[in-house]
Amino acid sequence: MLNKIAGHQVDRRLLLKGAAAGGLGVAGATMLAGCAPAASGPMSFGARTVDVSPTQQLEALVAAYTAKSGNEVSYNATESNAFQNNLSQYLQGTPDDCFQWMAGFRMQFFAEQGLLEDVSDVWNDIGSQYSDSYKIASTGLDGKQYFVPQSWYPWGLHFRKSMMAEIGMKPEDLYNWDDFMGALAELKGQGLVPLAAADKGGWEAMGTFDILNARLNGYQFHVDLLAGREKWTDDRVKEVFRHWEMLLPYQNTNVLDLEWDGAMQLLLQKQAGFFLMGSWFGGNFKEQSDADYEDLMIIPWPEMNPDHARDTIDAPLDGFCVASNGGNSAVGKDFIKFAGDMEGGVKAMLDTGVPMTSANNGQDTSTYDAFQLAQLAVMDEAKYITQFLDRDTRPDFATPAIGPAFQGWFKDPSSANSMLESLQSQWDALPPL
Amino acid sequence: MATMTDRPKKSVRRRSFSGRDKVTLSFFIGIPTFLHLALVWFPAFATILLSFTYWTGIRIEDIKWAGLDNYENIFFNTPIFWDALRVNVIWLFWFALIATPLGILLAYQIDREIRGHKFYQTAFYLPVVLSLAVIGVIWNFLLRPDGFVNGALGLPISESVSFFGDDRYNIWVILIIASWRHIGYIMLLYLAGLKAVDMALREAASIDGATEWQTFRKVVFPAMKPVNIIVIVITVVESLRAFDLIYIIYGGSGGLPILGVLVFQNIAGEGASMKGAAYAVILFLLSIVPIIAYLRQQFKEDVK
Numbered sequence: 001m002l003n004k005i006a007g008h009q010v011d012r013r014l015l016l017k018g019a020a021a022g023g024l025g026v027a028g029a030t031m032l033a034g035c036a037p038a039a040s041g042p043m044s045f046g047a048r049t050v051d052v053s054p055t056q057q058l059e060a061l062v063a064a065y066t067a068k069s070g071n072e073v074s075y076n077a078t079e080s081n082a083f084q085n086n087l088s089q090y091l092q093g094t095p096d097d098c099f100q101w102m103a104g105f106r107m108q109f110f111a112e113q114g115l116l117e118d119v120s121d122v123w124n125d126i127g128s129q130y131s132d133s134y135k136i137a138s139t140g141l142d143g144k145q146y147f148v149p150q151s152w153y154p155w156g157l158h159f160r161k162s163m164m165a166e167i168g169m170k171p172e173d174l175y176n177w178d179d180f181m182g183a184l185a186e187l188k189g190q191g192l193v194p195l196a197a198a199d200k201g202g203w204e205a206m207g208t209f210d211i212l213n214a215r216l217n218g219y220q221f222h223v224d225l226l227a228g229r230e231k232w233t234d235d236r237v238k239e240v241f242r243h244w245e246m247l248l249p250y251q252n253t254n255v256l257d258l259e260w261d262g263a264m265q266l267l268l269q270k271q272a273g274f275f276l277m278g279s280w281f282g283g284n285f286k287e288q289s290d291a292d293y294e295d296l297m298i299i300p301w302p303e304m305n306p307d308h309a310r311d312t313i314d315a316p317l318d319g320f321c322v323a324s325n326g327g328n329s330a331v332g333k334d335f336i337k338f339a340g341d342m343e344g345g346v347k348a349m350l351d352t353g354v355p356m357t358s359a360n361n362g363q364d365t366s367t368y369d370a371f372q373l374a375q376l377a378v379m380d381e382a383k384y385i386t387q388f389l390d391r392d393t394r395p396d397f398a399t400p401a402i403g404p405a406f407q408g409w410f411k412d413p414s415s416a417n418s419m420l421e422s423l424q425s426q427w428d429a430l431p432p433l
Numbered sequence: 434m435a436t437m438t439d440r441p442k443k444s445v446r447r448r449s450f451s452g453r454d455k456v457t458l459s460f461f462i463g464i465p466t467f468l469h470l471a472l473v474w475f476p477a478f479a480t481i482l483l484s485f486t487y488w489t490g491i492r493i494e495d496i497k498w499a500g501l502d503n504y505e506n507i508f509f510n511t512p513i514f515w516d517a518l519r520v521n522v523i524w525l526f527w528f529a530l531i532a533t534p535l536g537i538l539l540a541y542q543i544d545r546e547i548r549g550h551k552f553y554q555t556a557f558y559l560p561v562v563l564s565l566a567v568i569g570v571i572w573n574f575l576l577r578p579d580g581f582v583n584g585a586l587g588l589p590i591s592e593s594v595s596f597f598g599d600d601r602y603n604i605w606v607i608l609i610i611a612s613w614r615h616i617g618y619i620m621l622l623y624l625a626g627l628k629a630v631d632m633a634l635r636e637a638a639s640i641d642g643a644t645e646w647q648t649f650r651k652v653v654f655p656a657m658k659p660v661n662i663i664v665i666v667i668t669v670v671e672s673l674r675a676f677d678l679i680y681i682i683y684g685g686s687g688g689l690p691i692l693g694v695l696v697f698q699n700i701a702g703e704g705a706s707m708k709g710a711a712y713a714v715i716l717f718l719l720s721i722v723p724i725i726a727y728l729r730q731q732f733k734e735d736v737k
Contacts, residue, residue: 202686
């Protein structure tokens with residue numbers, strides 16, 4: 001279904017070799033495992049969210065697993081920022097057996113440290129339900145899998161159908177940058193905030209950077225820049241900021257005072273026209289009311305460079321990992337297999353009615369509502385997927401260096417050149433991994 | 434301070450401790466000492482040592498010697514460090530020149546039992562009871578773009594006053610919030626100290642014709658030396674140590690950079706590196722040097 005290449009820094013041939021060798025070795029083990037009795041015992045599950053809708057889904061997953069296997073599962077939820085900040089200590093101490101995490105470098109880093117359990121044998125059983133690009137995204141640097149996908153979401157321009165109908169604008173017809181700028185000017189004339197934006201959390205603006213860079217300079221340059229193979233002081237990056245500066249007059253003025261939910265409120269309260277964000281916030285709209293959710297629609301970010309059209313998109317992958325230091329890894333792996341299996345966990349989560357775009361091939365797209373179909377269309381148009389800036393580059397560079405740099409740029413957009421020079425020197429000064 | 438009366442020379446009579454006494458004492462002293470060493474001294478020394486290494490904090494065998502690289506990185510390659518330092522220094526001066534003196538003034542007036550002193554006492558002390566985190570939550574609720582103040586002013590989210598985001602005044606907003614608590618804290622310390630000052634001293638001064646200000650400067654203030662030391666140490670430490678407030682309002686990616694948040698950003702999460710330890714050492718030196726200097730000066734005067 002999705003024939004994409006995940007944003008990755010490892011040589012694919014090496015990966016495939018490793019995967020093949022691993023697969024052979026694991027095949028033998030799984031045959032033995034098939035003889036062994038199913039894992040049993042209590043386990044714990046760590047959720048990376050305390051929001052209402054995702055919790056509903058996860059609790060349904062846990063209930064379904066308990067019903068099927070008879071193993072008791074204790075559900076531990078932590079707020080997402082707190083969970084992310086403490087992951088290092090958490091994994092070294094007494095982690096839950098299975099927990100929610102993200103694909104990309106963030107997962108590979110912990111797998112490298114030996115804190116994640118190898119789940120390649122689980123992939124042997126359920127791997128056919130996922131496309132190759134997801135398997136690549138779930139693979140660690142040593143060629144083994146450490147991650148089972150749950151759901152994905154694209155980053156795109158969201159808007160409310162009712163508002164656009166009232167103004168008489170057709171966002172689906174917007175294709176390139178000039179169209180888009182025209183639309184923003186028209187929205188401003190209507191007294192709305194044309195493009196809602198936030199950056200108090202330090203990460204929200206990374207989405208805008210990602211899409212502008214990928215559109216102007218292409219997928220390869222974007223991936224190379226984040227991996228350090230290209231320089232931040234390159235003229236192409238300065239082009240990105242020149243274009244970004246053109247967007248500033250059309251954004252709300254208090255970008256640094258709003259977090260993502262503040263900007264989302266602008267869209268929810270019909271004060272803003274467009275909102276660039278990952279589609280996961282649809283759940284928040286649904287919590288507000290069904291009518292609000294049904295009003296939500298997405299289009300891809302416009303083309304800015306005909307060489308690259310709209311071929312790249314940020315589509316982060318969320319899923320599950322098994323912790324090495326958990327109390328009962330065997331049951332953890334059994335759980336993760338259930339969670340990734342269409343017949344088991346995926347069906348349980350979809351049955352809750354909370355909208356979810358599952359990474360599983362088996363999800364019947366005919367049951368997708370209009371918003372999910374639009375998300376799928378956005379994904380399908382893109383040839384390349386990236387995971388998002390703070391998952392595609394070194395974590396000790398993304399949050400401490402890029403976050404504040406972008407926030408500083410918002411305060412003084414004319415300082416782009418000096419900001420980029422400083423970013424490059426901070427990258428150069430990073431200790432070797 | 435009270436002077437010691439000379440004791441006639443006599444042999445010091447030691448109470449002899451029984452075996453059980455010794456065991457009890459060693460438990461009472463030993464366990465807290467051990468905990469103190471293990472939980473305070475050991476991590477402190479370890480932090481100082483680790484600031485000279487490269488490490489992600491996960492596997493011990495990954496520790497690599499780095500020499501002064503972390504410090505070089507901070508001083509020459511991290512522009513946000515200088516912003517944070519500037520904010521901390523402004524914080525220190527604000528506390529030292531505005532917040533603490535206000536607290537002292539308040540304490541002095543309350544001690545004089547001006548009208549309504551009981552009310553002021555309670556009103557100013559109330560914020561001290563709250564932790565800085567709770568204070569952050571309260572003020573965040575008030576000053577957010579979708580918060581109470583912006584709502585009262587009738588401003589929609591997109592046009593709200595950017596209390597926390599606008600660099601022109603966000604630091605002053607934060608300082609006022611921090612002072613809200615700090616003033617009450619200093620006030621209480623000083624009040625306790627003032628109660629201990631002998632009334633006779635003040636009466637003597639007023640008989641000699643001294644004005645209030647002269648009485649305070651020449652009689653009361655010097656008499657409060659131990660409290661002064663505490664107040665100054667607290668002022669320095671609280672301003673350099675500030676973290677809770679900023680963390681609650683801005684999250685881990687502080688929009689207003691301060692050293693405490695920089696330590697946290699570099700130590701917590703997946704981007705952990707020993708740069709955080711280096712920041713902690715810098716913070717430690719910044720706090721300890723002025724305090725030691727001040728204390729040395731004080732005790733030198735004492736000896737004289």
